[in-house]
Amino acid sequence: MTGPGLDYDKASLARVYNYYLRGKDWSSVDEETAQAVIRLAPDVPEAARENFRFAGRAAVWAVAEHQIRQVVDIGVGIVNDLPLPSVENCVLSVDPGATVLAFDNDEVVLAHARALRRGYGRVLRGDVTDLDSVFKHPDAVGLIDTAKPLVVILAAVLHFVPDAAAVMAGLRERLALGSVVVVSHVTSTQTSGRRVAGMTKAYDEKAISPIYFRTEEEIRALADGWDIVTPPGLVDVQRWSPDGTYAGPLYDTVRVLGMTVMLPGHLQEQADTPGGGR
Template structure:
């Protein structure tokens, strides 16, 4: 398979391309496929868990919009998923995107997609008339996201974004590519309005064999970004300063506020997820304190 972006040299797999392959999409290169098959070779259920993670992101974002009446959603690290952006176009991944799920519950809500992967951005530029609009943004540089000039100048966004009001931020399978996810969550606490909701999913090494974790880590060494598997306790700690919504941190196959969604859980590869709400009164934090 090929994709737009002739100026790019595909010498390493794109993490977005690997994910697209696992999701059953069509926007990947031979190098992406090779890395994805290495992941599957270690953990055969990886495609199924990737799809459940994708469903989780849309399901929880839609729940947050419906539950709290939030009308602005930031989908950060969106990847190669045709059918996202502010034009609401359906595309190649055979699953409902965050945007589709959100608009199913509130057609007037705005969903803004971001990525820092040059492959994703080239793909979006090449298909812009049909594809929507993916903004360049890096989760480790929140200024690039919340101060992006298009939030106020793009004709489909101008006047629709108000950061003094709650927002939903989706970080689906993003923070396990970040060295310091706690800093990202602290930055969101400082920037977002009370009542905002962050949706997080993260690969975990808890209750998974070290052999499989090591194998998947080696497979992602072939990609543009290494993956970092963390303990469930480390992932849960990312919600410090937030109020965890029921059912808390669980496998993405099991997340639903009423327990009605029950997918099959696999021990060979696990991705856990949570939704956390920013309270009206946040605890005092020592911004000078260091950490390990």
């Protein structure tokens, strides 16, 4: 340990991801973990970049298409040193007046954001498995209004959560009709068992949290009680594009699936209720 809550003996999920994205904020244990994964699945860095682009693209779609002006990015990671536009940058490029709040539960991410104070200058401590820590965070109260539609970004975070369905059920309970949740998740479907087992083992042995590969059907089931926005539905992140204008190449060694979901009945509710709130 090099400081309170900062454990440099274990790989941080955020720093391993930063390594994949060609950032600079990783240490040797993060590099070892990332390299163990990349040896098994050389497409991981490119898939991570496509996942990052998906999050921004889907957030922009939700904000522009549904005029939702509040975005909550949970599990934001380290975004400041990347040669890619963050969710916040993407959202503000289409709606400069939108509110974007970022949360993470990793001390490393929080310390990094505090030190830099640019881009996502503010990352709040919040855990996706404890939604009160996000929506009742003292610094969020007054900035976001859960009685009105929100966009919630869950990009590459639910695969670190054992009970991802409980997170989606919790969001269903507390978000207003018309809200959008953006989800991406690694899948074991159409990836060799040897690769999935090896990547799982790398995180088990070296990282602060295990990784849970889920099948395509298990990921689709996370949308139970929600409407999956179709087209494009649940697809590889680099194929997620409602108007079909974005289509990156598919990868042989790893797959990350993406979808956006809305609460059922939102269209009827919006028609019935001026403003679209619950």
